[in-house]
Structures are given as C-alpha cells and as structure tokens.
Amino acid sequence: MKRTVLATIAALAILPAAAHADPSPRGVEKATGYYLALGDSLAAGYQPGMGDDKTGGYVGGVLDAVRAQSPKTKLVNLACSGETVATMVSGGRCAYEAGSQFDQALDFLHAHGQFTRVVTIDIGANDVQRCVRGLAIDLPCVQNGLNTVATDLPMILGKLRSAAPNAQIVVLNYYNPFLAAWLTGPSGIQVAQLSATLQTMLNGVIAGAAAANGALIADVAAAFHSTDWSPAPGTSVPTNVATICAWTWMCTKADIHANDAGYAVLAATVAGRL
Numbered sequence: 001m002k003r004t005v006l007a008t009i010a011a012l013a014i015l016p017a018a019a020h021a022d023p024s025p026r027g028v029e030k031a032t033g034y035y036l037a038l039g040d041s042l043a044a045g046y047q048p049g050m051g052d053d054k055t056g057g058y059v060g061g062v063l064d065a066v067r068a069q070s071p072k073t074k075l076v077n078l079a080c081s082g083e084t085v086a087t088m089v090s091g092g093r094c095a096y097e098a099g100s101q102f103d104q105a106l107d108f109l110h111a112h113g114q115f116t117r118v119v120t121i122d123i124g125a126n127d128v129q130r131c132v133r134g135l136a137i138d139l140p141c142v143q144n145g146l147n148t149v150a151t152d153l154p155m156i157l158g159k160l161r162s163a164a165p166n167a168q169i170v171v172l173n174y175y176n177p178f179l180a181a182w183l184t185g186p187s188g189i190q191v192a193q194l195s196a197t198l199q200t201m202l203n204g205v206i207a208g209a210a211a212a213n214g215a216l217i218a219d220v221a222a223a224f225h226s227t228d229w230s231p232a233p234g235t236s237v238p239t240n241v242a243t244i245c246a247w248t249w250m251c252t253k254a255d256i257h258a259n260d261a262g263y264a265v266l267a268a269t270v271a272g273r274l
Contacts, residue, residue, distance in 0.1 A: 022183040032072045033115050035063055036164075038088075038105055039122040041257060042172070042266065043079030048255040052081055058172075058258075059120070062266025066118050066274060071254035073117060080106050084126040085152045103154060109163035116164045120270055121220075122172035123156070124149040126245055129256065132178060135191050142198055150205045162238040169215040170273050172266065175224035177248055177256040185246045192241065199226060224262075 030106050039058045045057025050142050054077040055063075066073045078101050080087075080094035087093045091100035098104040109116060127148050131141035160169060178195035181188035203221050221227075225243045232242035245251035247262030258266060 032074060033117040034108075034112055035066050035073050035075050035118045035120075036105060036108060036114060036167075037075065037077040037079055037120050038101060039079045039120070040126055040161075041079070041081035042122050042125075043077065043120070044081045045079075045263065046081050046201055046257050048220050048249055048253050048257060051239050052079075054079065056263070058263045058266035058270060059266060062118070062120060062270045062274075063088055065267070065271035069119055069274075076108060078108075079130045082126060083123060085123050085149050085156070088123055088125065088156065088223045092160040094231055102159075106159060106163055109160065113164040114166065116167045119160055119164060119167050119169045120172065121157075121160070121169070122174070124153060124202060125174050127237075128198065129178075132195070132226075135181060135184070135187050137191065137198070142146055146201060147154055149202065149215055150209075153206065153209040154212055158228065161213045161215070166249065168274060169213070169216050170172075170212040170270050171206060171211075171215050172218045172270065173206050173221050174199065175220050175244065175248070175258075175262075176226050176240070177244055177250040179226075179241045180248075180250040182238060183245075183251065194225065197241075218266075218273050220266055220269055223269045 024231065037054075041052070042057065043059055045053035045055075045059060047053070047208065053060075055075065059075070059077055059079070063073065063075050078096070080101050081092050082103060088101045091103075093100065096104040117166045127145035128142050131138040131145060176195055176199040177191045181195070182192035200220065207217050209215075224247065225239045228239040228243075230239055231237065232239045235242065237245075247265060248258050249255035
C-alpha cells in the first residue's frame with residue numbers, strides 16, 4: 001500500500017524529490033531524529049478489509065518528505081484506530097505501556113523531544129461522527145463532541161509543544177465523508193448540507209487549538225474541495241461529493257476512510273506545511 005501511495009504523490013508532483021538533495025557527504029545528516037505520528041485511524045493508515053498500515057497511509061508519505069531533508073529520521077507511529085480526543089487522554093482504545101496514547105507520546109518526547117523534528121496529529125472526528133446514524137444526525141451528541149474537542153485538544157497540543165519545543169507540529173483537519181449522502185436523494189442532500197456546516201465547526205475548533213499552541217494546520221478540508229458545491233466537470237454531482245467518492249471508500253463501501261489516492265492527498269497536504 002505504501003508504494004501505491006508514494007507513486008500517487010510522485011504523480012501529483014507535490015512532494016520534493018530526493019534527487020534534489022545534496023549528494024555530497026556534507027548534505028548527509030549524521031544525527032538521528034524522529035517523526036512522531038499521533039491520532040486516529042487515518043494516522044494508522046487504516047483501509048477496509050486491510051486493517052492498519054502504520055508505515056503507509058499518509059504517515060508513510062510524510063515520512064518520505066521529511067527524509068528528503070533529514071535522511072536518518074525514524075518514524076514512531078502511536079496512532080490508534082477508533083481513537084477519540086477523550087480516549088486519547090484517558091486510554092481504552094489501544095494498549096500502551098504508559099496507559100494512553102497521549103501519555104505514551106509524552107513519555108517518548110520527554111526522552112527524545114530535543115531530537116524530534118516533526119509531530120503530526122489528527123484527532124477529533126470520532127468524537128462527532130459517532131453521532132451520525134444513516135441519514136440521522138444527533139445534534140446534541142455533536143455539540144457534546146465539539147465541546148470535548150474544544151476542551152481537550154488545546155491541552156494536548158500545549159503539552160506536546162512543551163515537550164518538543166523545537167519540533168514542527170502539524171495538525172490535520174478533516175474531509176467530510178458524509179457528503180456522500182447527497183447521492184441518496186432529497187433527504188440525503190439535506191444531510192450532506194448539514195454535515196458540511198458541522199464539518200466547518202469541527203475544523204474551526206481544531207484550527208483554534210492549533211493556533212493557540214504554535215502548531216500548523218494541514219488543510220485537508222480545502223484539499224478535498226469540501227465547500228465546492230459546483231458541478232464536477234461533465235456531471236451534475238457537486239465537486240465536493242465527487243471528490244469524496246474518488247478519494248475515500250464512502251461511495252463504494254460506505255466506509256469513511258481514505259483510499260490510496262486520498263492518503264496521497266493527505267500526505268501531500270501535510271508535506272506542504274513542512
């Protein structure tokens with residue numbers, strides 16, 4: 001899977017090529033550094049029927065972008081499929097020696113923070129997407145999820161920043177898989193439009209938390225044309241809906257996760273912020 005993702009990135013000509021690196025001994029970094037990846041199933045590289053791929057997905061593409069400048073960078077991927085902001089702090093989704101993904105990350109950074117070059121994190125979608133059941137959206141549930149993200153994500157990013165003051169911290173916002181409901185008819189169109197509003201709210205909370213803690217935003221929502229309701233070329237389907245169908249499994253398997261092409265876009269979006 002990783003090879004496929006990297007090939008797609010190369011085809012997009014977005015990531016810097018290793019051929020541009022200085023081939024001389026002076027261009028070869030001697031010290032080892034780290035790329036710490038945190039988050040949910042997207043950071044874990046999950047795909048339906050295949051499970052997690054923690055060296056693939058978007059993280060694998062980002063690692064190659066980092067290594068183009070710092071060849072000896074090592075990947076530490078602590079992501080957990082199904083993780084929410086709440087479980088990231090309290091634990092319970094995946095087993096970590098330190099108890100939770102967040103505590104494990106802090107343990108790592110306390111030992112290696114000065115050598116950590118990049119930290120990426122995507123978290124928060126699972127706090128709200130559990131509120132969607134078919135064509136029904138539980139708005140009080142969504143509000144509770146947003147409140148959790150607004151409370152805990154700034155704390156998470158603040159402690160990551162303190163533990164790795166010199167690292168680039170990149171926070172991914174989210175594409176909106178529920179745009180696919182547009183294809184099911186009038187009721188689905190209403191759900192798709194409402195989901196777009198809720199996506200904007202979630203991504204606004206994420207952006208605020210990032211800005212308050214010196215982290216950069218990788219604007220995945222923009223890369224997926226999330227607000228473009230104009231028809232895709234040659235069709236009557238909105239561009240944002242067509243993009244979700246092309247870059248995720250939502251329209252073919254009713255699965256929210258990115259496919260290889262989608263993960264390549266995520267990787268390129270993060271790499272563009274490094």
